[in-house]
Amino acid sequence: xxDHNAISQEDTPAPELPVALDMPGKVADFLRASDLxxxxxxxxxxxxxxxxxxxxxxxxxxxPGVHRQLLARCQPLDGGQGVxxxxxxxxxxxxxxxxxxxxxxxx
Numbered sequence: 501x502x503d504h505n506a507i508s509q510e511d512t513p514a515p516e517l518p519v520a521l522d523m524p525g526k527v528a529d530f531l532r533a534s535d536l537x538x539x540x541x542x543x544x545x546x547x548x549x550x551x552x553x554x555x556x557x558x559x560x561x562x563x564p565g566v567h568r569q570l571l572a573r574c575q576p577l578d579g580g581q582g583v584x585x586x587x588x589x590x591x592x593x594x595x596x597x598x599x600x601x602x603x604x605x606x607x
């Protein structure tokens with residue numbers, strides 16, 4: 501029996517651990533005005549504001565899956581679908597995308 505338990509524990513995926521990432525303020529402002537899931541809203545609300553010159557970043561601690569969900573929700577900042585593109589917002593979304601994809605965790 502002990503061998504069976506060891507095998508089943510190895511097959512179970514490890515839980516995702518929270519990761520702190522800085523989200524550009526332009527992305528955070530866009531997401532605050534969006535309809536978010538409770539876990540996404542909680543991560544955003546618990547973020548810590550970090551001043552960056554004239555702008556700010558929001559340091560968010562959440563599991564990688566929540567970061568990926570937030571990234572998916574800010575996709576309209578890239579334009580398309582008749583939505584006008586604001587270069588600063590587009591750049592901010594790309595910066596956050598680079599940080600999220602840098603986690604090295606598959607979707």
